[in-house]
Amino acid sequence: MFVLVNLKAYPCDPVAVAEAAADVAGDTEATVAVAPQAADLARVADTGVTTYAQHVSPNGHGSHTGSTLAESVADNGAVGTLLNHSEARRKLADIDGSLDAAARADLDTVVCANNPEQVAAAAALGPDAVAVEPPELIGTGTPVSQADPDVVEDAVDAAAAVDPSVDVYCGAGISTGDDVVAAEELGASGVLLASGVAKADDPRTALEDLVAPLD
Numbered sequence: 001m002f003v004l005v006n007l008k009a010y011p012c013d014p015v016a017v018a019e020a021a022a023d024v025a026g027d028t029e030a031t032v033a034v035a036p037q038a039a040d041l042a043r044v045a046d047t048g049v050t051t052y053a054q055h056v057s058p059n060g061h062g063s064h065t066g067s068t069l070a071e072s073v074a075d076n077g078a079v080g081t082l083l084n085h086s087e088a089r090r091k092l093a094d095i096d097g098s099l100d101a102a103a104r105a106d107l108d109t110v111v112c113a114n115n116p117e118q119v120a121a122a123a124a125l126g127p128d129a130v131a132v133e134p135p136e137l138i139g140t141g142t143p144v145s146q147a148d149p150d151v152v153e154d155a156v157d158a159a160a161a162v163d164p165s166v167d168v169y170c171g172a173g174i175s176t177g178d179d180v181v182a183a184e185e186l187g188a189s190g191v192l193l194a195s196g197v198a199k200a201d202d203p204r205t206a207l208e209d210l211v212a213p214l215d
């Protein structure tokens with residue numbers, strides 16, 4: 001399983017979370033990755049944890065003030081990127097352009113989608129993975145794998161119908177090892193989560209719990 005912890009813009013210590021994630025990843029078969037704020041990518045990557053950007057621009061080098069370039073995040077240690085997160089939706093053409101930019105920089109890609117129909121559309125763009133996240137469950141602590149298992153299974157089927165090489169992750173409300181196991185049983189090959197770790201009193205313990213059943 002791939003466990004991707006998105007720190008969003010939460011006021012946590014990204015390096016402490018990354019160090020804990022790197023330690024936890026060393027004790028499990030699962031891959032544990034962290035997606036910090038762009039400004040924190042290098043410090044997070046220096047911990048040795050698998051590091052993802054939260055977004056990359058379709059732009060390359062040039063007059064693009066405010067852009068987060070794929071080349072820049074790769075130079076600062078990222079090996080992958082989220083795209084089209086529910087809290088940072090993009091136009092279809094921009095998602096396609098960001099996928100091209102990520103490919104130029106050799107970044108793995110996870111395109112987020114609200115539902116199985118969007119998963120199919122995202123899969124058609126050729127990312128490495130798609131992540132289905134019902135927006136109404138994000139940040140609630142109610143896991144999608146319990147609240148809406150059909151959306152996960154339908155997303156897995158939708159992606160497979162378009163491109164079986166595209167991995168399917170699920171997210172929203174995932175916070176325990178049981179949630180990760182439930183996601184796996186529904187056919188997901190990874191989970192995308194945030195508040196269960198970034199807002200936890202003890203992120204290290206939360207990470208240990210997430211991967212405990214996967215050993």
Ligand SMILES: O=C[C@H](O)COP(=O)(O)O
Nearest residue numbers: 006139172173193194195
């Ligand atoms: O990127 C993470 C997802 O939006 C899920 O967030 P959450 O785990 O806080 O529900």
